[in-house]
Amino acid sequence: LSSPIDPSVDEAPILHIDLDAFFASVEILDNPSLRGKPVAVGGAGERGVIASASYETRRYGIRSAMPSVVAKRLCPELIILPGRFDRYEQYSGRFHAIVADMTPVFEPLGLDEVFADLRSLRRLERRPLALASELRARIRDELGLRSGVGLGRNKLFAKLASKKSKPTVVNSQLVEGPGVVYVDAATEQRWLEELPVRSLWGVGPATAAKLERLGLSYVRDLRKVDESTLASHFGSALARVLVGYAAGEDAREVEPARTQKSIGCDQTYLQSLRGFDEVAEHLRHHAGVVARALRESGRTARTITVVVRYDDLTSVSRSQTLPFGLDDEIGICDIASALLASVSFDQAVRLLGIHASSFVAREENQVQLSFDVAGTTGDRRADAVASSRQRQVDAAALRDAIDEVRAKFGTRAVANASELAEDGIDVATRRGRSAFGPDQG
């Protein structure tokens, strides 16, 4: 970790940048009276957790993912704000625009992190260290946000380096970080081997505990075991990456065009739900959120999954894949409700979720005609499929009919009643004069 060394793009091709305490920092920017006070963003209730903690709060030991009641105990004057994700997305968009302006090949992770491949701008002859400093300066000046940058040979070292660039807490005092860190080739392996396994990407609490039980607490320990031994405990995929990481190798590329694969809505209730009926009452809301998100993105989903988490924190899921995609609230709700029928409600339910996946672009969604008659088989799941299929057919027919009417009479011939009202047109009057008569109004 030597800052005097100024690496070339070939020595430090990968950059990782991470905004400091992102959500909390945005809240302070929008409300300067919070500055200097202990501020966090998260759920304030009994079941809430901290999503982002300002650096002022970190000297109390407060960290993201910590239960809010614990954080409150560590710092009773802690201000926990509920979070305004639309606002964070705006800031994130501006952050990405600055990154895009300086280095075209980049991959966002969540709202506040980005990997970039600097080889894409080799011809600019700008050094990685200079670029990193300029990036931080622009984010500070144009957004008012602080950030840390890591530079390295691959994603593994770039990410570990950016963590090293951050402020730290020493004896309950906040200490400035270096801001930019480059891990040079001469020291990277020595440095890596002294790190605990938990600091590696893909090693969370469960895997770290398991590794420690096997006597593998530090990265250097991983070099003593072979891949097949690791595979017998952790599966072949994780074993392969762990062996690679221990040797300082990371084959992951910076992938600029990753596409979303699922959309979901989960909610944990302050008071747990009891029994099928009480849980089912909440399905409609989840289905509506998911359906709107699908339509907004122009996609339909063939797979619907319901998730239930019980009070003992165990979860079960049920999913069903249809031959056609769904993007309407009622269709998704019907499938979810039918799936819920095979879930046990012996225990109280603290979380309910609906997820949609196996996307099909709306214009490519094939709605197959069928001779099935909805609601006649007595099988809840089969009936739900049949009726949502019927609804898709109806919806497609309606869309076609609307298109036909508009082609004949103009775009404004057909609209939602709410849109007409917004236009200042009296809906009732218009209906009365409609070319199609009041019944079809």
Next chain:
DNA sequence: TCTGGGGTCCTAGGACCC
């Protein structure tokens, strides 16, 4: 101290096809 909500990826088993 007792664990959110947005996601991604992996594993393992079973059904089915050739």
Next chain:
DNA sequence: TCTGGGGTCCTAGGACCC
């Protein structure tokens, strides 16, 4: 009559990331 191997898709659960 009892059996192969490869490939794809689906389901359920678990771990991880920010």
